[in-house]
Amino acid sequence: MKQIQDFGDDRNKGCCVYCGGPGETRDHVPSRVLLNEPYPLELPVVPACAACNRAFSRDEAYLACLIECALTGSVESAKSRYKVGVMLTKSPALATRLAAARYERNGELGFNPEPDRVRAIVLKLARGHAAFENNEPRVDDPESVRFAPFTAMNESEREQFEIGGSSTVGLAPWPEVGSRAMSRLLTGADKGPGGWIVVQPGMYRYRVDWSGGFHVHMVIREYLAAEVVWE
Numbered sequence: 001m002k003q004i005q006d007f008g009d010d011r012n013k014g015c016c017v018y019c020g021g022p023g024e025t026r027d028h029v030p031s032r033v034l035l036n037e038p039y040p041l042e043l044p045v046v047p048a049c050a051a052c053n054r055a056f057s058r059d060e061a062y063l064a065c066l067i068e069c070a071l072t073g074s075v076e077s078a079k080s081r082y083k084v085g086v087m088l089t090k091s092p093a094l095a096t097r098l099a100a101a102r103y104e105r106n107g108e109l110g111f112n113p114e115p116d117r118v119r120a121i122v123l124k125l126a127r128g129h130a131a132f133e134n135n136e137p138r139v140d141d142p143e144s145v146r147f148a149p150f151t152a153m154n155e156s157e158r159e160q161f162e163i164g165g166s167s168t169v170g171l172a173p174w175p176e177v178g179s180r181a182m183s184r185l186l187t188g189a190d191k192g193p194g195g196w197i198v199v200q201p202g203m204y205r206y207r208v209d210w211s212g213g214f215h216v217h218m219v220i221r222e223y224l225a226a227e228v229v230w231e
């Protein structure tokens with residue numbers, strides 16, 4: 001990814017973007033567990049307190065493994081991408097838990113997610129993107145947190161997700177002057193079709209839209225679609 005300097009308001013830069021506490025550590029958004037090596041250069045980084053930085057890692061590992069299991073239909077480490085395979089091998093408890101979440105219905109394989117854990121990570125990621133792109137930490141509760149696999153969405157739901165929000169950016173409130181969102185608006189850096197910022201093709205992309213509320217859309221592994229909205 002391109003390094004985009006942030007010239008935004010310094011008052012928004014020091015605090016933990018997840019809870020507003022002291023920004024004593026740095027956290028990658030998205031977490032590297034959701035990406036493959038070699039990692040993209042200049043991965044987005046946000047300030048986080050030590051407690052938040054630690055608190056999410058188990059659920060992030062869970063989500064990365066859950067998605068891979070859903071894609072391969074298996075909790076066998078050999079079938080997963082390398083990093084997830086290592087995690088499943090190192091954590092038999094996690095593999096067992098995922099195996100218990102596996103179901104077969106009408107000949108179709110699936111995994112029942114633990115919604116609270118998925119929600120926690122989706123919200124965490126959205127807070128990170130909001131802070132990184134728009135210099136606008138959102139530690140307040142969002143209006144909604146939604147997520148679903150693309151496979152569970154029909155065509156029009158998917159289209160709405162991909163291009164939803166106002167495409168007439170000029171009519172929307174402008175992002176803060178000096179923020180990365182403003183720089184991207186001017187230079188198009190890392191932007192793909194529909195305004196998506198592709199962190200790693202096939203692995204992770206996101207889009208921040210500040211028209212009609214504040215929307216963060218994320219796609220993990222081209223499988224899980226997630227949206228967090230603040231009004």
Ligand SMILES: [Zn+2]
Pocket residue numbers: 016017018019020021048049050051052053
């Ligand atoms: Zn924190």
